Amino acid sequence: MKPPSPPDPSLLSLNTATVRAQWTMPQIVDALVRHGIRGIAPWRDQVAQAGLMDTARRIRDAGLAVTCYCRGGMFTATDAAGLRAARDDNRRAVDEALALGARCLVLVVGGLPKDSKGAPASRDLGGARGMVRDGIGALLDYAKPAGMPLAIEPLHPMFAADRACVNTLAQANDLCDELAPGEGPALGVIVDVYHVWWDPCLEREIARAGAAQRLLDYHLCDWLVPTKDMLNDRGMMGDGVIELARIRGWMEAAGYRGAHEVEIFSERWWKVPGDDVLATCKARYAGAC
Ligand code: ZN
Numbered sequence: 001m002k003p004p005s006p007p008d009p010s011l012l013s014l015n016t017a018t019v020r021a022q023w024t025m026p027q028i029v030d031a032l033v034r035h036g037i038r039g040i041a042p043w044r045d046q047v048a049q050a051g052l053m054d055t056a057r058r059i060r061d062a063g064l065a066v067t068c069y070c071r072g073g074m075f076t077a078t079d080a081a082g083l084r085a086a087r088d089d090n091r092r093a094v095d096e097a098l099a100l101g102a103r104c105l106v107l108v109v110g111g112l113p114k115d116s117k118g119a120p121a122s123r124d125l126g127g128a129r130g131m132v133r134d135g136i137g138a139l140l141d142y143a144k145p146a147g148m149p150l151a152i153e154p155l156h157p158m159f160a161a162d163r164a165c166v167n168t169l170a171q172a173n174d175l176c177d178e179l180a181p182g183e184g185p186a187l188g189v190i191v192d193v194y195h196v197w198w199d200p201c202l203e204r205e206i207a208r209a210g211a212a213q214r215l216l217d218y219h220l221c222d223w224l225v226p227t228k229d230m231l232n233d234r235g236m237m238g239d240g241v242i243e244l245a246r247i248r249g250w251m252e253a254a255g256y257r258g259a260h261e262v263e264i265f266s267e268r269w270w271k272v273p274g275d276d277v278l279a280t281c282k283a284r285y286a287g288a289c
Contacts, residue, residue, distance in 0.1 A: 006286055006287075007248060007260055007285060007286070007289050009036075009282075009285070009286065010038055011038075011039070011257075011258070011259050011260045012037050012038065012039065012259075012260055012262070012281075012282065012285050013037065013038070013039025013040060013041055013065065013067040013259040013260065013261040013262070014028070014032060014037055014039065014040055014041065014261070014262055014278070014281065015041040015043075015068075015070065015219065015261050015262060015263035015264075016028050016040065016041065016042045016043050016046050016070075017043055017070070017263060017264075017265055018262055018263060018264045018265075018269070018277065018281070019031070019270075019274045019277055019278070020043070020046060020270070021270035021271075022270065022272075022273065022274035022277070023274050024046075024049070024050060025042065025046050025047060025049065025050035025055050025058070026050060026054075026055075026058055027274075028040070028046075028274075029055075029058045029059060029062050029064065030062075031274055031275065031278060032062065032064060032278075033062050033064075034275075035275075035278045035279070035282060036282075037278065037281075037282070038063075038064060038065060039064060039065045039066075039067040039259045039261065040059060040064045040065070040066060040067070041066065041067045041068045041069070041070060041217075041259075041261050041263070042055065042059075042066065042069060042070065042100065043070045043071070044069070044070065044071065044093065044096065047096065047100070052096055052099055052100070053099070055100065056099050056100050056101070059100065059101070060101070065103070065259065066097075066100050066101050066102040066103060067102075067103055067217055067258070067259035067261050068102060068103060068104050068105070068106050068151060068190065068216070068217045068259075068261065069093070069096065069097040069100055069102035069104070069105050069106065070106045071093070071105070071106040071107065071108050071153075072089075072090045072093035072094070072105050072106065072107050072108075072139070072150075073090070073106070073107040073108040073109045073110055073135075073164070074086055074089075074108065074109070074110040075090075075109055075110045075131055075132045075134075075135025075136065076109075076110040076111065076112065076113045076114075076128045076131045076132065076135075076165070077113050077131070078113045078114070078115065078121045078122070082113070083131070083135070086110075086135060087135070087138060087139070090135070090139050090142075091139070091142050093105055094139070094142060094143045094146060094148050097148050098146060098147070098148055102148070103149065103216065103217070103258070103259075104148070104149040104150065104151040104185075104188065104190075104216045104217060105143065105148055105149070105150055105151065106151050106153050106190060106217070107136065107139075107150055107151060107152050107153060108153055108155065108163060108164050109132040109135070109136070109152065109164045109165065109166045110128070110131075110132060110135075110163070110164065110165070111128065111159065111160055111161045111162045111163050111164060111165050112124070112125065112128050112161050112162070112165070113128060113131075114162075120161060120162075125160065125165060128165045129165050129166070132165060132166060132175075133175060133178065133179065136150065136152065136175065136179055136187070137179045140179060140180060140186065140187055143186075144180075144183075144186045144187075149185045149186055149187070149188060149216055150186070150187050150188070151188050151189060151190045151216040151217055152166060152172040152175060152176070152187070152188070152189050152190070153166075153172075153189070153190040153192055153195070153219075154166045154167055154168055154169055154171060154172045154189070154192075154195055154196060155167060155192075155195050156194065156195040156196075156198075156230075158230050159195075159230070168196070168199055168201070168205070169189060169191065169196055169199065169201070169202060169205035169206065169209065170199075170201055170205050170208075172189045172209075173189065173205055173208050173209055173212075173214070175187075176188065176189065176209075176212065176214055177212075182212075184209075184212040184213035184214035185213050185214060185216055187214070188209070188213070188214035188215065188216035189209050189214050189215065189216060190216055190217045190218070190219060191206060191209075191215065191217075191218050191219070191247075191251065192218075192219035192221075192263065193218075193219065193220060193221065193222075193223075193242050193244065193247055194219070194221050194222075194223060194234055194242075194263075197223060197242040197243075197247065198223075202247070202250070203250045206247075206250045206251060206254045206256075207250070207253070207254045209254065210251075210253075210254025210255045210256060211254070211255075215251065215254060215255070215256040215258065216258070217258060217259060217261060218248075218251055218256065218258065218259065218260055218261065219261050219262075219263045220237055220244065220260055220261060220262050220263065220285070220289060221234040221235060221236070221237065221262065221263055221264045222234070222235035222236060222237050222238065222239050222240030222241070222242050222244070223235060223240040223241050223242050224239060224240045225240065225241055229267065231265060232265045232266060232267050233265075233266060233267065233268070234263075234264045234265050234266050235264070235266070236264060236266075236269065236280060236281070236284055237262070237281075237284040237285065237288045237289050238284045238287065238288030238289075244288060244289045245288075245289060248260070248289060260285065260289065262281045262285070
């Protein structure tokens with residue numbers, strides 16, 4: 001497939017984790033306006049710190065699109081009380097996403113259940129995946145009537161034990177088929193290039209999600225070689241090995257017209273002044289995505 005034309009600047013969005021070390025939520029909103037970036041994807045902890053209603057007002061006044069809300073999920077637990085706590089917390093996340101006017105709530109589904117010290121309490125990966133399926137199904141009963149789409153984000157398999165046991169786009173698509181057949185976009189997926197770029201079935205599964213109206217968001221960064229920290233060493237677009245333009249071409253061919261959201265967890269970029277990070281994001285988005 002020939003590389004698509006340059007991406008539409010009006011689709012660029014910033015996931016607030018990218019500048020979490022530099023700025024508070026009000027400062028991030030101001031910076032996005034200053035840089036002409038039209039979308040924002042806030043994290044719950046940053047919103048809680050700034051206040052939900054204050055953040056919602058600032059985002060509304062700035063005219064920003066809330067391209068997703070990060071995040072719900074973590075559906076696995078060792079006992080009924082843990083599962084209930086997860087259910088309640090996820091319902092709060094849906095309520096917050098509604099208050100912010102988010103397009104969807106991201107679900108990072110959880111890995112193996114953990115004990116009270118955070119250590120794995122089980123090796124039953126199949127059981128964990130069952131809890132995830134049940135948890136998403138139950139949350140859908142709450143989110144769908146409220147009008148908040150749920151977006152399953154498959155995470156790279158290196159996170160299967162501790163963060164998410166949904167690890168490929170095929171697995172996420174299968175869950176959508178099982179829990180909400182024909183109901184995209186009430187339940188959909190997020191394509192985060194960091195997590196799925198390596199997948200030999202990626203083009204096919206993007207097309208499958210697109211045909212079912214399930215492509216809810218698209219997350220951008222790059223894969224550095226070597227990657228020194230699996231969580232906090234994501235690369236700036238253009239600095240790694242992901243064929244970003246090709247994957248965007250697959251998204252567009254699948255009918256995706258939503259946001260292109262930069263999400264870079266990086267000890268390196270967290271040390272750079274926020275305005276320089278945003279200027280670099282814009283330049284790389286135009287030239288390397
Ligand atoms: Zn992501």
